[in-house]
Amino acid sequence: MGKKLVSLDHVVFNYEGSDSHAINDVSFDIYEGEWLAIVGHNGSGKSTLAKLLNGLHFASSGVITINGSELTQATVWEARRKIGMVFQNPDNQFVGTTVEDDVAFGLENNGIQQDIMAERVKRALMKVKMDAFLDQEPHHLSGGQKQRVAIAGVLALQPDIIILDEATSMLDPRGREEVLETVRELKEENVLTVVSITHDLEEAAKADRIIVMNKGQVHREGSPIEIFRLEDELIELGLDIPFSVKLSKALQKTGLDLKNDHLTEEELVKELCELHSKM
């Protein structure tokens, strides 16, 4: 694992006027270059966590450290330069009158030169296949297109960490896979750390690590294999398990002699092939 980039130490957060903790004593680390998936039921605190990392809220108690420095009102701008965030609902994120302005906005804020900026904006929009929409008004785009533009806005900033809060929920399955593949490529090219909050289990299965949130707390932390082995426990938490794991389990119940956990369908097909050739 890479070096520790972010760490949360006993973080607690309450929304004003609420008597329960939206985040209740959460501690974990984020490592440089990893893809961390955060899953959890609606209301388990995932978005709150993302907002704490980006300094939109501040912990009621506990400490968040980013690259060695504590996240406070004084360091928040420094932190936002390192952490790019894409929200669930892109409407809340648009500021520019055109798609181009919108993507450029964050760069202007960071004092990037005009010519470098134009180039970066164009490239980011090309990555998410929205370069044809440069002059359009963001509000006239479909939900999925808005999400692509929002992602481009963050990519253009070239942050160290990108937090995707259900950032592809309005895309169709193909579109989602395309956008995620783009982020994966960028992660390989640059040393990018990805925190992806998602309900998409097939996506989580491809992460390096998964954190399962439940009622404001970290319920479990582990590799996809370790997490999806929990099966019934996940379902009790309102979550699900990947199709291949479900099918593998159901086949075993009928007496088929399968030996492994199958996180991917390819693995399951392979074992079925072997079994079949022996029959």
Place this chain on the structure above:
Amino acid sequence: MRITLEDVEYRYSVNTPFEHLALHDVNMTIEPGTYTAVIGHTGSGKSTLLQHLNVLLRPTKGRVIIGERTIRAQKKKEKNLKSIRQKVGIVFQFPEHQLFEETVEKDICFGPMNFGVPEAKAKELARIALKQVGLEQEILKKSPFDLSGGQMRRVAIAGVIAMEPDVLVLDEPTAGLDPRGRKEIMDMFYQLHKDRGISTILVTHSMEDAARYADDIIIMHKGTVYQKGKPEEIFSKPDQLLELGLDVPDTVRFQLMLQREMGIRFARPSLSLEDLVADIKEAMERGNRL
């Protein structure tokens, strides 16, 4: 209530530089009490189509027959659309973005009262609808904005159900919900469909949901109906779907992999996990090779 579309065309922003043909030559009938899934690539015209079902949009050519009413492509303003809007309820994508009242109760009552239901009766409908979507009565007095995303979604859906529609039109109603929430909401719609005979039209990217719940599936492609059929028919031609940029259900995708890698032959598409398990067992034991 039956809904029929005849040679429907729809253009956005007619006579402007932005004119855009979104639907053309659309012909279909939604029979009373049926459950129809509409699938198709982003931009294929699904949402535009749905908005014709309760006259949020009027065709630029052709006609839409909704129960007794015929909506034609004419300039003159269509009168008295309220009764259609009450009978055909639409749940939009991310409907919680449209919540606006101070309390959940007011929000749910807004629809029925707008259609002339007296306040006391509307409140009763709100209570029933809230129960149907699986929420506690306590939240009636809360502000919808103090609720979690999943709860807001249910409140928005309750607002549509409280109008007691004959037809429910659902545009990707579970996007963004957690897996349990998704299943609960889908099961709830199915129950309403069964119990009250509500015709249901579901736009979805989930081929599993289309396979599980729908009687008929309509494939939209480039603004027109590409094909219509029973789930078994639609999913027995997986290549066609993949070519259109669509998916097949997990179960069918797995069958295709087995077919390719093992030479196992399946007589029919498996549309549920249980079916797939049985079909794999059977094929393995038969040792069926091509």
